[in-house]
Amino acid sequence: MKRFSITLFALATMLFTSCNDDYLENDNPNLSEQTKTIDKLNLSQTEKLRLDFGRAFALAIKENPELRKFIKEEAQKKFNKDYDVMYHLVKNKPLSGQYYRSSNNSTLSYSTLRGLLLNYFENDSDLIQIENELPLLTVFVPELPESSFSAETWDVNDPEQIPVVAIRLDNSNEVPMIDMVNNHEYVLEMDLIPGYPVVVIKNNERLVVNNENHNFIKSSTVLNSGDGLSYRFIDDNFNSNITSLSPAIIDNDGGIYGGNFGGNNTPCSVPFAHIPGRQNTVSPFLQNAYNIFDGVVTSAWQRDNIYYQLTPSVTTNTYVGGKFVEAISYFRLQGNPADVFNFMSNQFNGSNPDPQLINQDWESNKRVPWTDGRFEIGISVTDNAKNRPNVNATLAFDAKASDLFTYTHTSITRWRGVWPVRWRRTYYKPVINGFKGMDFTSIALDATKLHIHSWDLTEYSNIWNFEIKELDFTTEFTTQTSNVKKYNTNVNIDTSIPLGEKVKVGLKFGASTEETNSSTRTLKWVEGSDFLGMFDVPFGDRIVIKNPCNNQLYPRLYTSSRCAIEIRPIQVEF
Incomplete structure (x- = not known):
């Protein structure tokens, strides 16, 4: 027997008063104040x-x-x-x-x-x-x-x-x-x-309706509903059957700064952006890639040593294969903590916007993301792969508000209902006061890993672009873009070596130059409203930089107005 009881309730004027710390500023429920219905x-x-x-x-x-x-x-x-x-x-x-x-x-x-x-x-x-x-x-x-x-x-x-x-x-x-x-x-x-x-x-926001033409490089599982629908995680980092989220939050220093490591009598200002404590995450192979060129080759390419085992004296060598992969090893928001929190908490559908709200994005600084749970952070990597039609690949991770921010709560009490039937409800407002960083260098089985792939110069361009968003929607969109690609011409297949090893001839570009061409290719991305940052990362960028104040090596940090990330090779084969 079908029910006909699902109807709109009679809505009348609702009355409320509010206060901080659970104390009503005015405890008179007869006060009339209009709220939206x-x-x-x-x-x-x-x-x-x-x-x-x-x-x-x-x-x-x-x-x-x-x-x-x-x-x-x-x-x-x-x-x-x-x-x-x-x-x-x-x-x-x-x-x-x-x-x-x-x-x-x-x-x-x-x-x-x-x-x-x-x-x-x-x-x-x-x-x-x-x-x-x-x-x-x-x-x-x-x-x-x-x-x-x-x-x-x-x-x-x-x-x-x-x-x-x-x-x-x-x-x-x-x-x-x-x-x-x-x-x-x-x-x-x-x-x-x-x-x-x-x-x-x-x-x-962590799954999409499955189709064969997806662009999620770290998505391996398809979930079937049993009635024709199937789904795919936008990243295996969201699949609890593969791994459970346990990002190590390693710092809470409140910002990205240079520092005074020389003592009160010998002030020293670090000449580059860095995170205190991150020198402890620099692996021996990264230290070696720095030390082997230090003082010998000007502006050396550290990835030459990592991916091709090149040194000042060995300038032709083979590609090491999949021993190392590029990865996001650290993520941290920056800027004004309250503004960034409000910006990420805003709910706005870029693929199907409400015309009445398009110009009101900053109308209010009062936003809280409690209806969504954890934040979903999406990363688009434009690597210009030769072996696929898309210029980019995508990956993602999730984070609780407490993984990214430091905050407290103030409490509010509101009246709900219509007089004479009234009742109190307690609410909370977050007070955002700082940032936390998330480390992704752990090799533990259940740790979140943001591995991309090896930087093979025969397959990928010399410069990769990284775009980072907080995802509000998982609507995938495809567009065409005119794209300029640069590839090294001093990397080739040596057919005299069994299985045709890839060989790089010369440090940096060697005696050759870059090959530059442009064409129209496909860009696939997940619609999201909250843009956090964009970074260009050349193959030749230094991965680690020596701090002259304490002679420690720090990972290079890429920063934008709203976030900072480390991008470096991670060893995955030993």
């Missing part, structure tokens, strides 16, 4: 479908403890290293019970998530439309501040922990909230984080 939001078609699903889901999760248990257990599996439950991957899974009771006391006998939810839609076609148009539909269980709620602490049998359902929008950080327990809907302001049970309906 869901019907005033300019929602896209997909956002309306997400809202429809959220309303049905909110009633279902209110009435069915077994559904709450199912969502909790699936979220705790962290299949993509966050507390995400991807609807299409679990909709046909059996729930732990078989019988469920609806609000009209009719007994239902559906044993899957989808079978249960069908009873909360007026027509089967309503859910089918949602399934067809929202292939990345996801239920997310957030970790909320001060241990107020999480998938780990959720008591699914406690009626006080029946969650409000939030809807993550594509073009706004305002959050529609559906509170079925109190028969109440409202729009949560973009600067507040709830301090009570909430689950979020959103699109998954």
